[in-house]
Amino acid sequence: MMQFMPEKFVAAPLPYLLSKAALHDLTAAELAKVEAIFAETLAPFREPFPDLIDHLQHYKGKRLRPMLVLLSGLACGKLTPAHYTLAAVVEMIHTATLVHDDVLDEAETRRHVSTINSRWGNQQSILLGDVLFSSAFRLCATVDAHACLKIGETTNRVCAGELLQVRSARNWELTEADYFQIILGKTGTLTECCTHLGAYYAGSSPEIVKQLALFGRNLGLAFQIADDLLDLEGDSEVVGKTLGTDLLQGKLTLPLIRFLNEAPPRERSALRALLSHPSGHQELIARLRKSHALESSKKTCQKLVEEAQESLEKLRPSQAKDALTTLAYWSGKRDR
Amino acid sequence: MMQFMPEKFVAAPLPYLLSKAALHDLTAAELAKVEAIFAETLAPFREPFPDLIDHLQHYKGKRLRPMLVLLSGLACGKLTPAHYTLAAVVEMIHTATLVHDDVLDEAETRRHVSTINSRWGNQQSILLGDVLFSSAFRLCATVDAHACLKIGETTNRVCAGELLQVRSARNWELTEADYFQIILGKTGTLTECCTHLGAYYAGSSPEIVKQLALFGRNLGLAFQIADDLLDLEGDSEVVGKTLGTDLLQGKLTLPLIRFLNEAPPRERSALRALLSHPSGHQELIARLRKSHALESSKKTCQKLVEEAQESLEKLRPSQAKDALTTLAYWSGKRDR
Incomplete structure (x- = not known):
């Protein structure tokens, strides 16, 4: 069987999973085209700032978002030049948010390598994030005004989600509704945009574009819940970042929201006391692990994966459709 | 004579100067349209984040950039809806850079009021800046892909200029060429974009668009040199920010570059010693004030103003043309 992606390209188990899905029509070559556009777009910045731009190599992750654009395009029709460009645009926006997130979180490492902020400081990190946002918009403008509008609306929501999250920090009364609003903004909106654009530029009907957008949104929500679960029960060696950091921030x-809600009223004040002091966090997590909250959250995650997969029902059978189904499965099961 | 702008709109002496130029065709109503678009674009963010968005009122300045778009449009032909939208876009991008700059500079006050970062912290400031960038691009996409491309190219250069400046900090060997590259990026590129867009959307010939772009660029360079001069010889009460901060950063x-270059070789090491320690800065500035460096920089600034004004030669006489000439004059003479 054909190799899905070169090793240097993706370090996560995603390519392994996808290579098990019979994925002949999205090859390494397709994603390499996206990589080439990404690199070419940043080339004018590599000359004056080679160290910063080269360090972004370490921010390369699973390439989930470009794959969503390309696979949605393939599952709905044929890939066009717009698909490759927009796949690079969404990855660049995602990278911009990672660079700024690391400043917000004062993160020291990402994917086992020092972050831009820990190495070059906050000033250069903020400006590099701005360079990435700006370059993404500039690149998007080579497609058409529709793409610019969709990408602009999406980044508006992503930024609002991030801002809401920052402003909700240490609000121990956060509700599930608040939580879903935050993760929809910071994660679901961008994956929804990816699958929307993939379908749209393959010339799909409005109904199919809507279904694919729903697929992307639910996949993103599942992905974020799985990510949040990782922070409470993952293996820090595998994930490549410190665990328990969400709570610390x-x-x-x-x-946690479910655990707090399900606790008997007389225990809640004790739990809130543990929340308020970092020294109490490990005790809190230990108690959480004994509750039903992890299992219940996994079920919610699983349900979102299934809802995502159901949104693909109207698509004709194809290897790209199978790959999207696999991606949704993986999003809810990730271990890094 | 008709009032040029409501008092709350602009605090600087700019409207006074412009009201002296017979400016009947750019009234308060024209700029109020831009204000309305600006406010409407940020309205979706005002509901969840009213405090942050309302505080941006204090970041309102001279509205130089929207005026450049509108006056260039009027001087070249008629204003179209694109002009008002793009005037709001450039002001929003400028505001985004101010919000991020205040984080970079750890600024406590701007225009006599506390900065977003000093009041809400760096996290919210970074994300609010991102919200403003994103909203500007989203708004720009309502015009057309040409505008998106021009704005994207411009913000690319603005970010690169800012990054270059940050990376040049404490480089006491900085040359005049480096300096001009930095100020072209961080200031000249955006004012050039304003006058380019103003002329372009008035249906001007490529030659006139080029001349207007040159006008904007030289005006921006003069504006930045005047700003840098202010930091060395202004009155902190009038300017509304601490002086000598450039050197401290x-x-x-x-x-300063000219002063260092013109100093006899044997004095240079003493001057560099003063540069390296904040305690030596006031002494250095005192020596600088006795040199020809301030006068020589003012001459360079004046020359840029004249070059800007010469770029308008091919335009038919109009009140908007007179206003642009006045704006260029003011840019080189500002006291705040």
Whole structure:
């Protein structure tokens, strides 16, 4: 069987999973085209700032978002030049948010390598994030005004989601509704945009574009819940970042919100006391692990995966459709 | 004579100057349309984040950039809806850079009021800046892909200029060429974009668009040199920010570069010693004020103003043309 992606391209188990899905029509060559556009777009910045731009190599992850654009395009019709460009645009926006997130979180490492902020400081990180946002918009403008509008609306929501999250820090009364609003903004909106654009530029009907957008949104929500679960029960060696950091940053995630809600009223004040002091976090997580909250959150995640997969029902059978189904499965099961 | 702008709109002496130029065709109503678009674009963010969005009122300045778009449009032909939208776009991008700049500079006050970062912290400031960039691009996409391309190219250069400046901090060997590259990026490129777009959307010939772009660029360079001069010889009460801050942040500006270059070789090491320690800065500035460097920088600034004004020669006489001429004059003479 054909190799899905070169090793240097993706370090996660995603390519392995996808290579098991019979994926002949999205090859390494397709994603390499996206890589080439990404690199070419940043080339004018590589000359004056070679160290910063080269360090972005380490921010390369699973390439989930470009794959969503390309696979949605393939599952709905044929790929056009717009698909490759927009796949690079969404990855660049995602990278911009990672660079700024690392400043917000004062993160020291990402994917086992030092972050831009820990190495070059906050000033250069903020400006590099701005360079990436700006370059993404500039690149998007080579497609058409529709793409610019969709990308602009999406980044508006992503930024609002991030801002809401920051402003909700240490709000131990956060509700599930608040939580879903935050993760829809910071994760679901961008994956929804990917699959929307993939379908749209393959010339799909409005109904199919809507279904694919729903697929992307639910996949993104599942992906974020799985990510939040990882922070409570993952293996820090595998994930490549410190665990328990959400809580340390005052971020309540789904398992914790449910655990707090399900606790008997007389225990809640004790739990809130544990929340308020970093020294109490490990005790809190230990108690959480004994509750039903992790299992219940996994079920919610699983349900979102299934809803995503159901949105693909109207698509004709294809290897790209199978790959999207696999991607949704993986999004809810990730271990890094 | 008709009032040029409502008092709350602009605090600087710019409207006074412009009201002296017979400016009947750019009234408060024209700029109020831009204000309305600006406010409407940020309305979706005002509901969840009213405090942050309302605080941006204090970031309102001279509205130089929207005026450049509108006056260039009027001087070249008629204003179209694109002009008002793009005037709001450039002001929003400018505001985004101010919000991020205040984080970079750890600024406490701007226009006599506390900065977003000093009041809400760096996290919210970074994300609010991102919201403003994103909203500007989203708004720009309602015009057309040409505008998106031009705005994207411009923000690319603005970000690169800012990044270059940050990376040049405490480089006491900075040359005049480096300095001009930095100020072209961080200031000249955006004012050039304003006048380019103003002329372009009035249906001007490529030659006139080019001349207007040149006008905007030279005006921006003069504006930045005047700003840098202010930091060395202004009155902090009038300017509304602390003086001597450029040097404290390790930024060499034109007068200092010239002063260092013109000093006899044997004095240079003493001057560099003063540069390296904040305690030596006031002594350095005192020596600089006795040199020809301030006068020489003012002459360079004046020359840029004249070059800007010469770029308008091919335009038919109009009140808007007179206003642009006045704006260029003011840019080189500003006291705040």
